[in-house]
Amino acid sequence: MQAQLRSLQAHAAVQCQVAPKARLAPLVAALLVASLASVSMASAQTCDRSGCGFLTAQCGGTPTHPVPQALWGNLQPADSDPVPAERDGTSFHDVDPTTGTYFTAPIFADIAATNTGFLYVAHVQRFQVWDPHTDPTKPMKVGELDIVQFPTQPSGENGKTPINSVAVPPDTDTIAAVGVDFKSGIGIISLTPDRTKPRLVYQGHGPSTSSPPCMK
Numbered sequence: 001m002q003a004q005l006r007s008l009q010a011h012a013a014v015q016c017q018v019a020p021k022a023r024l025a026p027l028v029a030a031l032l033v034a035s036l037a038s039v040s041m042a043s044a045q046t047c048d049r050s051g052c053g054f055l056t057a058q059c060g061g062t063p064t065h066p067v068p069q070a071l072w073g074n075l076q077p078a079d080s081d082p083v084p085a086e087r088d089g090t091s092f093h094d095v096d097p098t099t100g101t102y103f104t105a106p107i108f109a110d111i112a113a114t115n116t117g118f119l120y121v122a123h124v125q126r127f128q129v130w131d132p133h134t135d136p137t138k139p140m141k142v143g144e145l146d147i148v149q150f151p152t153q154p155s156g157e158n159g160k161t162p163i164n165s166v167a168v169p170p171d172t173d174t175i176a177a178v179g180v181d182f183k184s185g186i187g188i189i190s191l192t193p194d195r196t197k198p199r200l201v202y203q204g205h206g207p208s209t210s211s212p213p214c215m216k
Contacts, residue, residue: 054093062090078136086141094160102160110165114173118195124161127178127187129195143196145189147180152205154182180205 047059055061063082082088085106092105099105103125110122119130119139129143147153147162154162158181165179173195178187180203188202 055090062088064088064090078132080137084138107161109161109163112166112168112176114168115171116173118173120166120168120173120176122163122166122178124163126163127166127176127189127198129191129198143191143194143198145198145200149200150180150184150187150203152184152203154180154184158182 047055057063063085065082066077066079079087085091087106087108089105089107091099092107093099094102107124108121109124112120114120117133119132121128121130123144125147127145128141130139131142132139134140147159153159162180162182162184163178164181166176167179168176174190174192176189176191176198178189180187183206185203185205187200190199190201
């Protein structure tokens with residue numbers, strides 16, 4: 001009986017050592033097949049990523065998709081797949097008027113989450129307020145302030161993408177700062193008494209501001 005028990009234990013030990021390696025072989029084969037398939041698919045298309053240009057849908061240019069699960073970490077995106085068109089600027093082509101203009105296309109430069117859960121967004125042409133409370137997969141735009149309401153604003157080519165960043169204090173959502181390029185400085189925006197109607201209360205024009213200072 002003891003001899004049979006020792007034999008079973010030895011057999012189990014061998015299985016514990018061999019089984020992972022045995023399972024590893026088909027896994028490696030599957031990964032190799034997947035890798036070769038992806039290489040084959042990529043080689044079937046010509047996608048120029050060497051410089052500035054417009055990527056077609058076949059080259060992954062549009063529509064955009066949520067962040068892959070492998071990159072989530074501690075944060076999981078709530079977006080549907082693909083990302084809704086009202087928040088996807090990847091189809092914009094500045095020489096194709098059918099895709100919109102810099103003023104109308106959903107081109108976003110920065111975002112800041114407030115202590116109340118509202119999202120303050122820097123569109124390249126406006127400051128926006130989005131509300132994700134009802135449905136995080138479909139946040140609603142509830143307020144905005146256009147660059148044309150700033151006393152000093154860039155013009156010509158510089159006026160295409162002036163607003164580039166947004167910052168909010170950690171303990172309140174009643175005020176925000178936006179950074180504006182091309183010597184248009186910083187804009188201070190008040191969200192009181194109604195965050196759906198943001199108001200510009202100060203603009204420090206002169207320097208270009210790629211990032212507002214940390215707000216306290």
